[in-house]
Amino acid sequence: MAQLSYVSGSVGLITLQNPPVNVLSAATRQGIMESMKKALNDPKVKSVVICGQNGVFCAGADIKEFGPNISGPSIVPLIYDIEVANKPVVAAIEGSALGGGLELALTCHYRIAHSKTRLGLPEVTLGLLPGAGGTQLLPRLIGIPASLELITTGRHITAAEALQLGLVDHVTQSDTVDSAVKFALSVEGEPLDSRRISKRPCPHLPDLDAVFEAVMQKARALQYSFFAQRAVGRWSMPSGASWNTSKARPVHRAAVLGLGTMGRGITVALAQAGVSVVAVEIQEKQLNEAREHVYATLERGAQQSGVSPSCANITYSHDIQAVADVDLVIEAVLEDLSLKEKVFQQLSAICKPGTLLCSNTSSLDLNCLASQTKNPELVVGMHFFAPAHVMKLLEVVYGSKSSPEAVATAMQLGKKMGKISVAVGNCRGFVGNRMLKPYIEQSYFLLEEGATPELVDKALEEFGFPMGVFRMSDLSGLDVGWRVRKEDGLAEPVGTSGQITRLRGGRRYSPLGDILCEHGRFGQKTGLGWYQYGRPGGRVAKSDPWVFNLLEEYRARLGLTARPIDQQEVLERCLYSLINEGLCILEEGFASSPEDIDVIYVFGYGWPKHRGGPMFYASMVGLATVLERLDHYYRSNPDVPSLKPCKLLRQLVASGSPPVHKWKEITKKIQNRL
Numbered sequence: 001m002a003q004l005s006y007v008s009g010s011v012g013l014i015t016l017q018n019p020p021v022n023v024l025s026a027a028t029r030q031g032i033m034e035s036m037k038k039a040l041n042d043p044k045v046k047s048v049v050i051c052g053q054n055g056v057f058c059a060g061a062d063i064k065e066f067g068p069n070i071s072g073p074s075i076v077p078l079i080y081d082i083e084v085a086n087k088p089v090v091a092a093i094e095g096s097a098l099g100g101g102l103e104l105a106l107t108c109h110y111r112i113a114h115s116k117t118r119l120g121l122p123e124v125t126l127g128l129l130p131g132a133g134g135t136q137l138l139p140r141l142i143g144i145p146a147s148l149e150l151i152t153t154g155r156h157i158t159a160a161e162a163l164q165l166g167l168v169d170h171v172t173q174s175d176t177v178d179s180a181v182k183f184a185l186s187v188e189g190e191p192l193d194s195r196r197i198s199k200r201p202c203p204h205l206p207d208l209d210a211v212f213e214a215v216m217q218k219a220r221a222l223q224y225s226f227f228a229q230r231a232v233g234r235w236s237m238p239s240g241a242s243w244n245t246s247k248a249r250p251v252h253r254a255a256v257l258g259l260g261t262m263g264r265g266i267t268v269a270l271a272q273a274g275v276s277v278v279a280v281e282i283q284e285k286q287l288n289e290a291r292e293h294v295y296a297t298l299e300r301g302a303q304q305s306g307v308s309p310s311c312a313n314i315t316y317s318h319d320i321q322a323v324a325d326v327d328l329v330i331e332a333v334l335e336d337l338s339l340k341e342k343v344f345q346q347l348s349a350i351c352k353p354g355t356l357l358c359s360n361t362s363s364l365d366l367n368c369l370a371s372q373t374k375n376p377e378l379v380v381g382m383h384f385f386a387p388a389h390v391m392k393l394l395e396v397v398y399g400s401k402s403s404p405e406a407v408a409t410a411m412q413l414g415k416k417m418g419k420i421s422v423a424v425g426n427c428r429g430f431v432g433n434r435m436l437k438p439y440i441e442q443s444y445f446l447l448e449e450g451a452t453p454e455l456v457d458k459a460l461e462e463f464g465f466p467m468g469v470f471r472m473s474d475l476s477g478l479d480v481g482w483r484v485r486k487e488d489g490l491a492e493p494v495g496t497s498g499q500i501t502r503l504r505g506g507r508r509y510s511p512l513g514d515i516l517c518e519h520g521r522f523g524q525k526t527g528l529g530w531y532q533y534g535r536p537g538g539r540v541a542k543s544d545p546w547v548f549n550l551l552e553e554y555r556a557r558l559g560l561t562a563r564p565i566d567q568q569e570v571l572e573r574c575l576y577s578l579i580n581e582g583l584c585i586l587e588e589g590f591a592s593s594p595e596d597i598d599v600i601y602v603f604g605y606g607w608p609k610h611r612g613g614p615m616f617y618a619s620m621v622g623l624a625t626v627l628e629r630l631d632h633y634y635r636s637n638p639d640v641p642s643l644k645p646c647k648l649l650r651q652l653v654a655s656g657s658p659p660v661h662k663w664k665e666i667t668k669k670i671q672n673r674l
């Protein structure tokens, strides 16, 4: 289970041999102990390298051994023997070094890792704490804050991050064992005292309490998120109807109308949920492409999950009449109001009585669609997020006439599809996209004032978003927002000369996004956006000097002087304006609770889960602070209404900033007054 061999004259090479991932079973521990003893007692051996067979260092304890009757040698004397060895011991880390595997590496005097290695202490995910020295050695090596983060999340890190943290001494792209052996030869005979991590002092932190408080806050946010996810299922509508008074109808057969990207994803998600689907697309070519795409996606999903694909559940048609006897239709045609209105007129005439008519619109007025039908009470929005078969979030939108039964049915269907469904009211952009608007708007204003896309994205990514606002916009396509702004009469051709108006519709407007689109820069799909991607469809964002020049010329044209902008300002302006919009939504009753908003942001918009969601985050920062900063920014930007603190925020602060779960009492009072 561990083999000692001799290489390069003086190096004892101990290879863990417990396929597939070299876990520390009793026999492996025994093998390491015996090999170590032999190597240390052998005068020919001047240094030792420990590696794992088959490109994997060690995945930790053998989980199968856990139980009351663990046999074999204890790990503690084993790691002690390695650390006190009087010959340098080098860990050659490839593949994975996890749990006890990483602890084994930490007891070695040096660590050389391959660039593709993953390292971590995932014990917490198994309900354990690292017990073989990890909690003591890691803080002495990489400091308390980083260790706390790794130990409490169980996160696996890359070799690059490990190098940056000081967890490994060297990262190699070539043969790891060769590199480790060469390294071992180079340190033979050198003193080892400073390399014994347990002998190092634990770093002193003047603000230790604050560090622990930050970790506790993360834990509180995660616990909040757990309960918030469950709370959204207990939905209510302003009419008083709610989950416990409204009965969902069974949906055995559903139709999807329009098989573009969204329609295909919805078809897959329905089929995977065991619902029989009628998939309708009037264009023959698109229908055939969709059939192949859906089939391939279901096959892939089935392979991954080990269940048989659900293709047999789907029938395809190019005739809208095929929806005549389904229980529910999800319309996913182009985002064009007149087209959707026509479709809803047709559906209302074709479908059997009682069929629920749902729209996947992300921006149109649901009441307009409902008004085209004989039974507007049967119309609700089911706003999926792309890719619809992957993304967890579903906004179930109720219009002014939607019946509680229709909402209950859409919520239940969402649950069956594995979604986290949140019931929301019918305002422009619903909840998620409505809050995104001031966030994006602020990011453009920051560019005008001197920031770069890189600076803004860095601040947001360090906050915890998987992508900053500009990288996210490039991914989703800049033309989408441009079309909406043109329809709203906001975007007008800018050109290279002439006046640029920054006040449009009585409020400040930044045409920067429009200028990019005028140059055909739609983001990743065209290979150029706020960043450059090398080719259309490219994924790797690189800074683009063209954008910097554009920003300079733009500022010069408008007489704006660039000023230094720091990360704090980026976060405050982008996040607090988004939070303010969320509070407006609560105030107006389009979301029934702060948990609804937080779940939407965590599951649909990449808000970092360990920060709970925008509403929870605001309460952590302190509502009074959010109010004070918004007041400050609004005073210097009176033409930006999204910075004006909303009534609910003032009211909450005036009521002593109660915790999130108490906000409902105050929102109710405000809503009753409206």
Ligand SMILES: CCCCCCCC/C=C\C=C\CC(=O)SCCNC(=O)CCNC(=O)[C@H](O)C(C)(C)COP(=O)(O)OP(=O)(O)OC[C@H]1O[C@@H](n2cnc3c(N)ncnc32)[C@H](O)[C@@H]1OP(=O)(O)O
Pocket: 020, 021, 023, 024, 059, 060, 061, 062, 063, 064, 065, 066, 070, 075, 096, 098, 099, 100, 101, 103, 122, 123, 126, 128, 130, 131, 132
């Ligand atoms: C409580 C007292 C214990 C006393 C023990 C004494 C000594 C131990 C010393 C210290 C103890 C520390 C605690 C721990 O180490 S807890 C374990 C921490 N490690 C992990 O959580 C790693 C879990 N594994 C993985 O994350 C992955 O498997 C990975 C290593 C990344 C490889 O992924 P991949 O390439 O995708 O391969 P598979 O996941 O399919 O795994 C391949 C097969 O290996 C089995 N496996 C993996 N890890 C373990 C493990 N730690 N114990 C037992 N078996 C493991 C996995 O089940 C696969 O097997 P099969 O194909 O038969 O299903």
